[in-house]
Amino acid sequence: MISVSSLTKKFGETVAVHNLSFDVNAGEVFGLIGPDGAGKTTTLRVISTAMNPTAGHVSVGGVDTTRDPEAVKKVIGYMPQRFALYPDLTVVENLNFFADIFGAPRAERAALIARLLGFSRLTEFQTRLARNLSGGMQKKLALAATLMHTPRVLLLDEPTTGVDPVSRREFWDLLTEVHLQSRAISPIEERALQTDPKARARERSPS
Numbered sequence: 001m002i003s004v005s006s007l008t009k010k011f012g013e014t015v016a017v018h019n020l021s022f023d024v025n026a027g028e029v030f031g032l033i034g035p036d037g038a039g040k041t042t043t044l045r046v047i048s049t050a051m052n053p054t055a056g057h058v059s060v061g062g063v064d065t066t067r068d069p070e071a072v073k074k075v076i077g078y079m080p081q082r083f084a085l086y087p088d089l090t091v092v093e094n095l096n097f098f099a100d101i102f103g104a105p106r107a108e109r110a111a112l113i114a115r116l117l118g119f120s121r122l123t124e125f126q127t128r129l130a131r132n133l134s135g136g137m138q139k140k141l142a143l144a145a146t147l148m149h150t151p152r153v154l155l156l157d158e159p160t161t162g163v164d165p166v167s168r169r170e171f172w173d174l175l176t177e178v179h180l181q182s183r184a185i186s187p188i189e190e191r192a193l194q195t196d197p198k199a200r201a202r203e204r205s206p207s
């Protein structure tokens with residue numbers, strides 16, 4: 001589903017990512033672990049098509065991120081390390097805003113947002129300004145916004161850093177739900193993407 005092949009990303013003289021290769025299969029939960037400055041965020045930014053590699057290739061569902069970023073964006077949900085919620089908008093206004101951005105169909109929007117609010121346990125806080133939410137609630141709202149276009153690939157950059165242990169547990173429970181549901185909803189599409197011969201032919205190389 002995600003194939004990172006000999007990825008190098010430089011910022012001037014700084015080598016943020018050096019010759020990194022890994023593959024993530026559909027249905028897999030994959031963690032990228034490393035100290036501050038190891039290049040985790042940079043790797044996610046390249047996968048999300050926000051920036052191009054200096055060298056190497058990245059593909060999602062067999063589609064090269066440099067060649068067709070728009071196609072890749074459609075299947076990716078990216079929750080950045082500092083997710084930009086709008087502090088002066090309420091919970092439900094934030095979700096409406098992201099529904100606009102992702103072009104969620106008008107007719108289905110109310111039901112979709114109600115489902116996301118329920119899923120993220122934020123229904124009773126929907127009229128609260130985002131700036132008055134606890135850290136854990138903000139993360140859940142960010143996750144709900146990221147799930148707006150039902151992405152098949154979810155990229156989460158330190159989703160529970162700075163969140164108390166109880167909220168962290170709740171967040172991971174939500175993710176488990178997403179994981180189980182996504183497998184139940186679109187196994188056929190995932191298999192179709194997975195069996196792309198180019199994506200499968202690419203070999204892992206040691207980083």
Ligand SMILES: Nc1ncnc2c1ncn2[C@@H]1O[C@H](COP(=O)(O)OP(=O)(O)OP(=O)(O)O)[C@@H](O)[C@H]1O
Pocket residue numbers: 011014015016017034035036037038039040041042043081
């Ligand atoms: N836009 C940028 N311009 C210049 N240097 C950058 C840029 N983005 C990242 N870097 C540098 O690239 C290296 C990797 O940074 P990155 O943010 O990818 O690390 P990280 O593993 O996500 O770290 P953290 O755990 O602190 O979030 C660091 O040395 C960082 O200073």
Ligand SMILES: [Mg+2]
Pocket residue numbers: 040041042081157
């Ligand atoms: Mg980071």
